[in-house]
Amino acid sequence: MTQKRSRLEIYLDVLRAIRKGVNKPTRIMYKTNLSWTPLQEILESMTSQEIIKKIEVNKRKKYVITEKGLNVLRYFEEMMELINIKH
16 A cells, blocks of 8 residues: 655645646646645645746646746755655
8 A cells, every 4th residue: 555645745746747848737637646626726825836837828727837846846856865765
């Protein structure tokens, strides 16, 4: 049985997905294995913290990672590497 992901791990998974070019909400949901409501809460939280940015293209939402988001992701990936945590 696998362990439940922490909120931090979920945030990092969302950031990794967006960094790789998965930018539509439904695609992010499938890529990160989240249900719709928690994903919406996470995206809203990350947008308000300016970690990601919401862009509307032809009335469709897309998300892009900001410079701050890239810095957050780099920081935590370096920390995980230092203490030998695989992701």
